[in-house]
Amino acid sequence: MRQMRILVVEDEATNRDFLRRSLEDNGYETTLASTAQEAEEAAKSSALEGGVAIDGVILDLMLPDGDGISLIRRMKAAGLSAPVLILSAKRSVDERVFGLETGGDDYLTKPYAIAELMARLRNMVRRTETHAQEQKTVLRVQDITLDLLRREARRGEQVLELTTREFSLLEFLCRNAGRMVTRSMILDQVWGMRIEPETNVVDVHIYRLRNKMERRGERPLLRTIRGMGYVLQDR
Amino acid sequence: MFSKTGESWTGDSRNGERKPGERGITAAWRISLGSTVVFALGTTVAFLLLHHYVSREIQRRSDAWLTGEVSVLSDVAERTPRGALYDRIVDEIAELATKEVPVGRGPVGDPTRAVFFLETDAQDALKLWVGPGSGRIFLQAIRRSRFTPEQPVNLPIAQFPAPYRVVQYIADDGSRIYLGMSERNDRQVLWRMRAYFLGIFLAIVLLGFAITFVASRQLLRRVQRITETAARIDEDNLQSRVPGTGGSDEVAQLAATMNRMLDRISGAVQQLHAMSDSLAHDLRSPITAVRGKLELALMAESREMCEENVASALERLDRVSNLLTTSLDVSEAKAGALRLHRTRFNLIELVQSMTELYEPSLLERRITAHVQDHGEIVLEADAALFHRMVVNLLDNAVRHLPEGSSLWIEFDQKADWVEIRMEDDGPGYPPEVLARLFEKHVKGDASQGHGLGLAFVHAVVAAHGGAIRGSNREGGGTQLILEIPAHTERSASMATTG
Structure with missing residues (x-):
């Protein structure tokens, strides 16, 4: 190609x-x-x-x-x-x-x-070009599974208790797995707002999501790149 | 921008078509000459019509007198028996008749006398003559002309400058009676009329010309003052104004409009200066901080330190960019130049979704937010600006409220405006801040912000034609009340006056 x-x-x-x-x-x-x-x-x-x-x-x-x-x-x-x-x-x-x-x-x-x-x-x-990725109903990144139809997120076998917004946030991160996303991209795509808060609102959301999905002592899946944004590691 | 207009102006005057002064005099001349010519032509036409009417009327009157008089005379002549007394009686009557003429009565026998009476017998020999000079001259003239009985004709007589108007009457016995009246008097009347007209005409035309000339020159001088003022305006000097704009005529209005325009321009330029000054102020310190971080990164001994400083510099740069946007928005809103992209949205929903975004941040500081969640308030406003406005308000809350505080946001739909009430039970505004709450760069000593938050909120509210009040609550804490017109028309009109 x-x-x-x-x-x-x-x-x-x-x-x-x-x-x-x-x-x-x-x-x-x-x-x-x-x-x-x-x-x-x-x-x-x-x-x-x-x-x-x-x-x-x-x-x-x-x-x-x-x-x-x-x-x-x-x-x-x-x-x-x-x-x-x-x-x-x-x-x-x-x-x-x-x-x-x-x-x-x-x-x-x-x-x-x-x-x-x-x-x-x-x-x-x-x-x-193609809408292939959008048409998927299940997203998988490493051992994270997102069932978009049932709105269910799992880490391995364990179901993650996420709010609606946290689920959308994780979905967005999964769709962009392996790539860096900025805070303004998250605000735009997950909240639908083009705003630039002066406080760390996005970080707090990420922090809460991370607490729910990361296991103690493991290499973190959701990495912070200072000054830029976040990456959900895909390998 | 201004230097360009300045150049183009001097370019024009260098081309130097004519000095403004000369142009004014020429225009005054043109106006005066034009109006005078039109006036003179109009008056002349009117006079010619009048003259025509008057001369015809005079002739009609003398003709009426002549025909009336000749019938009287012929009547007398026919009834009076021929004899010694006949001549004398007719002579008397004719004498009387000639004296009836209203103008130019001369002494009897005076050659300038205006009326003659002449009678011939059937053989066309002079029978009776009453009138100026010798009857024979008149008879000769009469013989040369053709007469229709009782129809007056013009009869030129040798030695008399003015012709006579003569009417003929033929008696039954074949004798003819002629009654004539000199047109000298009529001509004198007409001539006098013409003379009067000419005198008055000249006086009026000259006076009119002078008045028009003086008036238009005065008017054009005022216009010229405006031109001169405009010529003085350049990039350094916007303070020049057209002097003496009293009165209410068109030129005074032009001058006043020009002055107002200059006021607005100089206001806008001042705003521009103020804007760039305050931008420079807003940007210099954060840029200095970024520079400092990058210098530290260069000098860093470990890669970790270097990355740390670069990341910090990037974060600060994002804030600089944000600051630039906000600062420009505040300045534009102050200058009344902030353009709104209005859509209809539910205000309560908008604020709720924003608080939802901020909830974790607020919870982290154990701040409880109570946002009214019932009802619907539809606003026609710039949703993007409202988003950013609420972000500023919530950022303020997250930053300034002590742990464990409460925050209330409530809405009220009033007659034609919407009220947003935001209260908290924190420490309240410091007194030095409270007095100038919505000004740029006003912030508490402990504040980490850039001091634009509430200035921006105020700017957005003002751009929508609303008002904002801030105070400290009695029980402690702050209260902000935002009033925003619900209707576009109203808010538009308020925005232009505000």
């Missing part, structure tokens, strides 16, 4: 290079564009027979030669069907919504955690 190719539209060289390396580390191929014009050309060629196909776009809204919103329209008009992840330095909710309404499929506000960017990109690209 061929690797997925992501078009990165970002005028700032450092960020562009950083995105390229992160994407390649995560197994993507990249096409780089530093201006709207280059991006449009790449979109055009991807739509052609024998052109380089593009599976996803990461787009910085502020470009030196024209704004990103109209670029999305032009790229879609040129035949691009891949989903677009908007990176925005503007924080206004209006602009975010506007971006999504005009053809962006997801957005992320700068500064972002690269883990979150990769998670959103994965979700976005997968959404258009």
